Amino acid sequence: MSYVKIECNEAGRVPPGTLQPEQGKKDERMAIYEIxxxxxxxxARIGNGKDALLFSSPFCGTCKVAERMLDIVQAAEVPTTMYKININYAPKLREAWKITSVPCLVLVKDGEPQRFEYAMRSVDYLYKLLKEEE
Structure with a gap:
């Protein structure tokens, strides 16, 4: 999987403001930004286009499969910035968007959720889903 490599502080946490795409170091492909x-x-990107936010949990095997599938989709150069968030530490978004289970891929346009996908059926399905959002 491709992730942005950044330095953590003494507490093992990512310093605020370090995960914005324009600041983070990327490898040759797009990365799934953990946020x-x-x-x-x-x-700042919210309101300026489309993003995809994957709600997951660290102990969820299906979430790991979904992450890998999205990593493959991104290698095919789908023009959507992808983020990953731990549902256990996102109570405001979880409640506001009524996220019921993980994995959940939320397609966001101009800062507003447009679609919620709970079934990551296949790489091809995710590719077409993210392509049609162009």
Whole structure:
């Protein structure tokens, strides 16, 4: 999987403001940005296009499969910025968007959720889903 490599502080946490795409180091492909709820709520990109936010849990095997599938989709250069958030630490978004289970891929346009996908059927399905959102 491709993730942005950043330095953590002494507590093992990512310093606020370090996960914005224009600041983070990327590898040759797009990356799935791991983000915290307060950062997502402050993110400057919101309102400027489309994003995909994957709600997951670290102990969820299906979530790991969904992440891998999205990593493959991104390698096919789908022009959507993808983020991942731990549902356990996102109570505001979980309640506001009524997220019922993980994995949940939320397609966001101009800061508003447009579609909620709970079934990550196949790489092809996700590719077409993200392509049609162009």
């Amino acid at each position: 915290e709820e307060d950062e997502w709520l402050r993110l």
